Amino acid sequence: MNQPAPAPADTAGPLERDAVLRLTGVTLELGHRQQPVTALDQVELAVGPGEFVAVTGPSGSGKSSLLAVAGGLQSPTRGTVHVAGTDLTGLDERGRTAHRRRHIGYVFQHANLFASLTAREQLLLTAHIAGRLDAATRRRVDELLDAVGMTARAEHRPDRLSGGERQRIGLARALVLAPEVLLVDEPTSALDRARARDIVDLLAAQTRAHRTATVMVTHDHEILDAADRVLTMRDGRLS
Numbered sequence: 001m002n003q004p005a006p007a008p009a010d011t012a013g014p015l016e017r018d019a020v021l022r023l024t025g026v027t028l029e030l031g032h033r034q035q036p037v038t039a040l041d042q043v044e045l046a047v048g049p050g051e052f053v054a055v056t057g058p059s060g061s062g063k064s065s066l067l068a069v070a071g072g073l074q075s076p077t078r079g080t081v082h083v084a085g086t087d088l089t090g091l092d093e094r095g096r097t098a099h100r101r102r103h104i105g106y107v108f109q110h111a112n113l114f115a116s117l118t119a120r121e122q123l124l125l126t127a128h129i130a131g132r133l134d135a136a137t138r139r140r141v142d143e144l145l146d147a148v149g150m151t152a153r154a155e156h157r158p159d160r161l162s163g164g165e166r167q168r169i170g171l172a173r174a175l176v177l178a179p180e181v182l183l184v185d186e187p188t189s190a191l192d193r194a195r196a197r198d199i200v201d202l203l204a205a206q207t208r209a210h211r212t213a214t215v216m217v218t219h220d221h222e223i224l225d226a227a228d229r230v231l232t233m234r235d236g237r238l239s
């Protein structure tokens with residue numbers, strides 16, 4: 001009797017049909033032609049609205065590469081990346097940037113804040129660039145500053161903030177526009193336990209409230225319980 005073929009690794013998720021973020025057969029080769037490194041190897045991933053996916057795995061396994069490709073910052077060597085129904089790999093640089101701005105929030109490990117702006121202004125600038133600096137967004141900025149515990153530091157510039165405080169502002173900034181896809185690289189690496197818990201709970205709550213498709217890369221095993229699914233990256237493969 002014929003045995004059914006083994007099911008592929010379950011990285012598609014229960015909401016595949018409605019996925020806001022979908023990577024199909026994504027391979028990323030980096031380095032020189034003579035010495036290529038396969039940073040991503042045939043990755044399949046689908047994340048639905050309101051779903052919070054955590055990705056963990058050893059150093060050098062491809063986690064940052066996964067976020068870079070999912071966010072359209074890096075083009076895959078092979079495969080497709082769909083964000084909100086559009087294939088990023090089919091767009092030119094300009095189209096990709098525009099699509100990224102409209103649909104994707106990215107939280108880098110190092111916040112990349114503007115040196116001359118206060119913490120509050122970093123958030124307001126994001127709303128301004130998107131043409132959404134209205135009363136409701138100003139209220140949301142203040143709520144987010146409060147949610148990340150930064151109200152008292154809101155008028156400080158980055159050089160007067162700690163690494164953890166800058167990290168929290170970077171996260172709040174990415175949440176201002178409630179993007180459809182949120183990609184987060186190690187959001188708790190500079191935070192103590194209590195603060196790490198607050199931040200990951202905030203991420204989970206925002207993901208649900210705004211039906212965001214969230215992917216968070218983390219080494220922090222104590223926060224994995226906040227995610228709906230935990231995937232592991234090993235040698236460029238996701239399982």
Ligand SMILES: Nc1ncnc2c1ncn2[C@@H]1O[C@H](COP(=O)(O)OP(=O)(O)OP(=O)(O)O)[C@@H](O)[C@H]1O
Pocket residue numbers: 030031032037038039057058059060061062063064065066
């Ligand atoms: N520009 C590059 N050229 C060649 N190889 C690269 C380049 N950038 C990354 N790599 C390699 O690609 C692989 C995946 O790197 P990546 O940064 O995605 O891993 P990671 O899981 O995020 O690691 P970490 O947890 O240490 O940040 C690693 O083997 C890395 O050495």
